[in-house]
Amino acid sequence: MDPRQVLIRPVVSEKSYALMSDGKYTFRVHDRAHKTQIAQAVEEIFDVKVRAVRTSKVRAKPKRRGLTTGTSRSWKKAVVQLAPGQRIELFEGAAVE
Numbered sequence: 766m767d768p769r770q771v772l773i774r775p776v777v778s779e780k781s782y783a784l785m786s787d788g789k790y791t792f793r794v795h796d797r798a799h800k801t802q803i804a805q806a807v808e809e810i811f812d813v814k815v816r817a818v819r820t821s822k823v824r825a826k827p828k829r830r831g832l833t834t835g836t837s838r839s840w841k842k843a844v845v846q847l848a849p850g851q852r853i854e855l856f857e858g859a860a861v862e
């Protein structure tokens with residue numbers, strides 16, 4: 766799988782920005798991607814050294830709008846910890862603003 770297909774987009778939340786101080790970055794990833802693929806994709810795209818990858822499935826939530834009911838999509842999240850001294854510049858500029 767191509768690295769651009771593995772990483773879908775970064776997760777932008779207060780919790781994900783709090784983790785950045787520890788060198789951990791959160792991404793939405795392809796449902797079938799495994800930890801090795803995620804680590805290789807982050808290393809290739811951002812030119813950093815990955816120390817650990819933790820994944821979790823975010824379950825679908827029931828949603829309602831008027832009389833119409835449904836669910837949001839389920840998706841896979843990966844928290845990538847970088848080696849000490851490494852950082853992704855793309856995120857650092859957004860966190861300062």
